[in-house]
């Protein structure tokens with residue numbers, strides 16, 4: 001079956017009421033017919049649900065579907081993206097191990113590497129995304145895992161997954177890819193040699209800004225180890241959220257098509273705009289890694305970044321001038337959302353540190369939603385004009401037609 005069909009037709013199959021849509025199993029535990037069944041299930045002699053911290057029909061449906069879409073052997077669902085990142089590492093690493101990671105990481109993942117794992121003697125080195133020829137030299141006898149995000153946030157740099165897959169194989173390392181920005185519709189890291197793929201399902205998988213969720217999929221033996229860890233540490237996804245996320249996967253393909261179409265139109269329109277210094281989007285010919293992006297991604301994704309002329313202050317004025325676009329840290333929503341990393345998510349870094357991960361003072365990140373593209377562009381254009389002046393006039397009218 002094809003991607004869309006798998007996403008829609010993978011479903012729980014017991015239908016006591018002949019329901020067409022999967023029901024929600026909001027139950028913390030499951031019953032046994034007799035003591036012998038309880039014993040056998042607890043000893044993994046027969047399959048079946050015991051307790052929703054271990055498994056639940058709704059989380060199973062969600063994860064089975066995601067495994068099909070990622071081409072993975074097995075997986076487990078988690079309550080948030082961060083619990084997926086944490087579990088995927090804490091469950092496999094031990095004191096003395098070392099992780100090679102790209103510096104351009106989601107903020108909380110960076111905190112894991114710098115503040116949490118060192119407490120347990122797990123170390124890391126960051127590689128520079130722009131110097132792939134140096135990556136191999138950072139591998140030590142203690143290195144056990146490579147962890148990356150691609151495209152990176154908010155720099156939109158592309159990491160060469162095929163190269164990393166080969167590097168991991170050569171040094172017998174686990175390649176763990178956070179595929180949150182691309183989703184399985186745009187990119188399947190397992191095809192290039194990843195052993196584990198991690199997700200924040202909060203973003204495009206839900207796609208409508210409603211629930212938190214996460215997932216880890218990959219090689220059966222690794223997932224087995226992680227399942228033990230998760231069963232006893234408890235990052236489990238709620239059945240209700242799993243039901244929401246499984247339903248969301250049914251529309252992932254059509255949503256991603258539209259997200260990417262809108263994002264490409266916006267990036268193309270903005271490129272060369274007199275109020276901007278730079279527009280970045282993986283499928284724009286001007287992106288230094290456009291060819292690589294096209295090799296490993298189906299479309300360029302939903303995130304567009306640009307640098308407004310006038311630095312930090314202009315960036316702030318631009319955000320204050322928007323009428324429709326939402327100022328919110330989330331991304332991957334039906335609604336277009338905007339952030340200004342230098343004054344928010346990355347404000348604690350020095351300007352130099354920000355520059356090293358591609359964050360200029362005037363950098364604006366847009367997660368392009370599913371509204372009509374002309375309305376999105378209209379709001380961006382009027383805010384660019386309004387933010388030129390020191391005093392903001394949010395009512396300036398300047399509608400664009402694409």
Ligand SMILES: *Cc1c(COP(=O)(O)O)cnc(C)c1O
Nearest residue numbers: 080081082106178180200202213
């Ligand atoms: C949001 C995000 C996470 C964390 O996910 P939560 O669901 O918020 O815990 C991890 N990685 C990336 C790339 C993200 O964008």
